[in-house]
Amino acid sequence: MAVGLGSFPVIPSISGVRFAAMEAGVKKANKKDVVVFELAEGSAVAGVFTQNQFCAAPVRVCREHLAKAKPRYLVINTGNANAGTGKSGMQNALLTCETLANLTGVALEQILPFSTGVIGEPLPVAKITKVLPDALASLTSEGWENVGRGIMTTDTLPKGSYRQVELSGVTVTIGGISKGAGMIRPNMATMLGYIFTDAAVDQLALQALLKDTTDQSFNRITIDSDTSTNDSCIAVATAQAANPVITDFTQGDGAVFAAAFLEVMQELAHAIVRDGEGATKFVTVEVKGAKIKSDATKTAFEIAHSPLVKTALFASDPNWGRILAVVGRAGVENLNVDTVSLSINGCEIAREGGRSPDYNEEAGQEAMNPAEIHIVVDLGAGEESDIVWTTDFSHEYVTINAEYRT
Amino acid sequence: MAVGLGSFPVIPSISGVRFAAMEAGVKKANKKDVVVFELAEGSAVAGVFTQNQFCAAPVRVCREHLAKAKPRYLVINTGNANAGTGKSGMQNALLTCETLANLTGVALEQILPFSTGVIGEPLPVAKITKVLPDALASLTSEGWENVGRGIMTTDTLPKGSYRQVELSGVTVTIGGISKGAGMIRPNMATMLGYIFTDAAVDQLALQALLKDTTDQSFNRITIDSDTSTNDSCIAVATAQAANPVITDFTQGDGAVFAAAFLEVMQELAHAIVRDGEGATKFVTVEVKGAKIKSDATKTAFEIAHSPLVKTALFASDPNWGRILAVVGRAGVENLNVDTVSLSINGCEIAREGGRSPDYNEEAGQEAMNPAEIHIVVDLGAGEESDIVWTTDFSHEYVTINAEYRT
Numbered sequence: 049m050a051v052g053l054g055s056f057p058v059i060p061s062i063s064g065v066r067f068a069a070m071e072a073g074v075k076k077a078n079k080k081d082v083v084v085f086e087l088a089e090g091s092a093v094a095g096v097f098t099q100n101q102f103c104a105a106p107v108r109v110c111r112e113h114l115a116k117a118k119p120r121y122l123v124i125n126t127g128n129a130n131a132g133t134g135k136s137g138m139q140n141a142l143l144t145c146e147t148l149a150n151l152t153g154v155a156l157e158q159i160l161p162f163s164t165g166v167i168g169e170p171l172p173v174a175k176i177t178k179v180l181p182d183a184l185a186s187l188t189s190e191g192w193e194n195v196g197r198g199i200m201t202t203d204t205l206p207k208g209s210y211r212q213v214e215l216s217g218v219t220v221t222i223g224g225i226s227k228g229a230g231m232i233r234p235n236m237a238t239m240l241g242y243i244f245t246d247a248a249v250d251q252l253a254l255q256a257l258l259k260d261t262t263d264q265s266f267n268r269i270t271i272d273s274d275t276s277t278n279d280s281c282i283a284v285a286t287a288q289a290a291n292p293v294i295t296d297f298t299q300g301d302g303a304v305f306a307a308a309f310l311e312v313m314q315e316l317a318h319a320i321v322r323d324g325e326g327a328t329k330f331v332t333v334e335v336k337g338a339k340i341k342s343d344a345t346k347t348a349f350e351i352a353h354s355p356l357v358k359t360a361l362f363a364s365d366p367n368w369g370r371i372l373a374v375v376g377r378a379g380v381e382n383l384n385v386d387t388v389s390l391s392i393n394g395c396e397i398a399r400e401g402g403r404s405p406d407y408n409e410e411a412g413q414e415a416m417n418p419a420e421i422h423i424v425v426d427l428g429a430g431e432e433s434d435i436v437w438t439t440d441f442s443h444e445y446v447t448i449n450a451e452y453r454t
Numbered sequence: 455m456a457v458g459l460g461s462f463p464v465i466p467s468i469s470g471v472r473f474a475a476m477e478a479g480v481k482k483a484n485k486k487d488v489v490v491f492e493l494a495e496g497s498a499v500a501g502v503f504t505q506n507q508f509c510a511a512p513v514r515v516c517r518e519h520l521a522k523a524k525p526r527y528l529v530i531n532t533g534n535a536n537a538g539t540g541k542s543g544m545q546n547a548l549l550t551c552e553t554l555a556n557l558t559g560v561a562l563e564q565i566l567p568f569s570t571g572v573i574g575e576p577l578p579v580a581k582i583t584k585v586l587p588d589a590l591a592s593l594t595s596e597g598w599e600n601v602g603r604g605i606m607t608t609d610t611l612p613k614g615s616y617r618q619v620e621l622s623g624v625t626v627t628i629g630g631i632s633k634g635a636g637m638i639r640p641n642m643a644t645m646l647g648y649i650f651t652d653a654a655v656d657q658l659a660l661q662a663l664l665k666d667t668t669d670q671s672f673n674r675i676t677i678d679s680d681t682s683t684n685d686s687c688i689a690v691a692t693a694q695a696a697n698p699v700i701t702d703f704t705q706g707d708g709a710v711f712a713a714a715f716l717e718v719m720q721e722l723a724h725a726i727v728r729d730g731e732g733a734t735k736f737v738t739v740e741v742k743g744a745k746i747k748s749d750a751t752k753t754a755f756e757i758a759h760s761p762l763v764k765t766a767l768f769a770s771d772p773n774w775g776r777i778l779a780v781v782g783r784a785g786v787e788n789l790n791v792d793t794v795s796l797s798i799n800g801c802e803i804a805r806e807g808g809r810s811p812d813y814n815e816e817a818g819q820e821a822m823n824p825a826e827i828h829i830v831v832d833l834g835a836g837e838e839s840d841i842v843w844t845t846d847f848s849h850e851y852v853t854i855n856a857e858y859r860t
Binding site for chain 1: 505507508536538540541542572573574575637638678679682728750759760761765766769773774775776778780781782783786789791792793798804806807809847848851852855856857
């Protein structure tokens with residue numbers, strides 16, 4: 049049911065990054081479910097993680113390891129989130145790292161573990177550690193689609209994106225993969241996202257860029273308002289390209305790099321929404337004319353979360369009263385309903401808080417029919433705006449989530 | 455699909471209250487859609503209304519009229535919410551009041567108008583005013599079920615409740631009706647609720663009681679997190695009974711009356727949840743062990759709103775990890791996940807942030823099977839608690855809301 053999500057792009061090799069995707073039997077049979085990334089020595093690595101206080105064991109380990117050492121390996125399993133698993137969950141996350149550290153001769157703290165899947169069930173750690181030797185033996189820098197598939201859960205398609213830009217005459221590549229289709233309301237990062245570049249980027253600058261672009265990509269998507277316990281997004285710069293080290297994104301090479309990086313981040317974030325559980329629409333919710341930015345942000349998210357708006361989107365029903373009702377309860381202080389206007393795919397539906405004089409149902413219906421919907425709410429109170437991307441709410445969403453564990 | 459909602463109770467006549475339910479053709483043919491209540495002169499009337507800033511025209515009129523005069527008539531239509539209708543909406547609400555005022559000889563401000571139904575379409579006011587003379591001619595004090603049906607929209611069953619108590623040897627009756635099945639996350643009041651008593655109750659005391667009991671009933675239910683533009687709840691005390699006027703609810707007659715009043719309010723609120731759109735479960739979410747009450751309240755509401763929890767409830771799937779994931783993102787400051795425990799219908803599932811040692815899937819499945827589900831989350835951090843009532847999220851919900859206007 050993915051909406052406008054094309055085939056996986058042919059991402060070029062990124063010097064300094066090798067990977068492998070294995071079948072460990074954590075998920076279903078004949079599905080790749082363990083992915084290992086090897087990073088060149090000296091790579092700058094940045095990470096943002098879920099703000100859910102019930103974060104998974106691997107998220108805790110990642111945070112600790114990132115603070116202590118320069119990562120050399122990422123190890124990811126799907127099929128089990130290793131969340132809500134208490135002390136044994138921490139032990140299993142560390143055991144995975146320890147096994148990989150022993151096999152490669154790097155320090156335990158140079159391994160970052162990631163898990164995604166069912167919450168609350170013990171991690172079948174032996175299945176994962178068993179495939180690690182074969183994973184290391186088959187490391188390659190080609191075939192990104194394999195690792196894209198290797199981190200999928202309820203995703204119907206693998207998700208990848210890349211850009212190439214010239215920095216002082218040197219061509220560098222930025223490429224990445226993401227996953228996620230449900231429990232998507234990222235808060236600092238999404239379910240899983242990995243972005244790699246061969247460019248040389250200063251470590252602190254990379255962390256700042258990741259945080260900033262996350263706020264314009266993964267932190268602005270929502271499928272069902274449920275923040276995951278396992279959200280993690282990692283950026284790696286291997287410095288294998290000969291560009292001068294980037295330390296500043298406001299001008300020159302840095303600005304070029306940051307723009308391409310943001311495009312990759314947004315494309316990966318949008319891919320998650322396009323493949324949202326049961327999605328039949330890709331919806332852009334833009335709120336402008338706000339007095340303060342947080343008014344725009346919260347109103348956009350409230351619209352994107354409303355089950356009534358989402359079911360109307362599923363039905364392609366221009367039931368705009370439901371959108372205005374959400375605007376009215378979104379918590380905007382001193383909202384003047386008489387200055388609010390609303391348009392959908394360019395069709396003005398409401399003006400001054402009521403139906404537009406020229407509006408008719410046929411025009412509204414036509415605006416709602418496409419698979420790509422752009423809702424614009426103008427609060428008419430100021431100059432601030434924000435954008436959130438989301439999906440509709442379909443029967444398929446209920447089916448997927450009612451039958452997830454069966 | 456209503457869950458455990460019995461047949462409409464035989465509410466006794468309440469002296470000082472007469473009513474009529476008419477077919478005006480606002481809703482479908484052959485459906486009662488206009489209700490008129492006549493209140494005895496001198497009745498104390500209290501009201502609480504939606505906090506949605508996009509409130510409907512009749513809500514604005516109600517607030518103004520209540521501040522100015524003692525109401526003598528309530529006039530309610532279903533099928534059209536008269537919300538998002540701008541200036542003409544206000545004119546139509548006032549025209550309804552004016553017509554009824556002229557027919558009865560009371561002041562315009564003594565009429566309170568209410569509307570519920572589709573948002574954003576012009577109120578067919580002529581259809582409503584046309585039936586008012588017949589409504590006045592057929593006023594009666596018997597047959598509450600007719601008015602219960604007359605205010606229904608997507609409700610599948612009418613909702614009523616009553617209690618009788620003795621105050622200083624005088625038997626008084628408290629009876630009421632409510633409606634609502636979707637767009638239910640009341641904020642100060644629910645879609646529509648009307649509670650009447652023949653007891654003599656001081657006006658200010660009645661307002662305080664209504665506000666207080668609303669917070670323990672209508673303000674603690676949620677079906678889909680969408681706060682309506684038309685929420686209104688009205689309490690009327692006609693003072694036709696000979697009890698000494700109640701001014702204080704902390705002791706004696708007042709305490710007896712308040713307890714019965716709360717029971718009626720809660721029964722009417724629960725009826726809305728039991729008849730929630732597509733509901734197959736009646737779910738009580740109790741959060742205890744909180745440091746401050748607001749932590750318990752917001753955690754309970756977040757659990758009740760989570761689409762992932764609601765679809766798991768629909769599937770009778772003890773997917774408790776989803777509940778813990780919500781607890782982790784509910785915004786409780788300094789949450790210690792290691793002290794959190796969870797039980798469902800008495801079956802302890804999680805303890806100290808992880809799966810209980812004695813838990814097994816069969817026990818969890820058995821706990822999830824009944825139509826009435828009681829979730830208890832203990833944060834293990836203090837003595838505060840709160841309770842919210844909600845439903846599951848089913849295919850039927852999507853169907854109802856995707857096809858609402860077709």
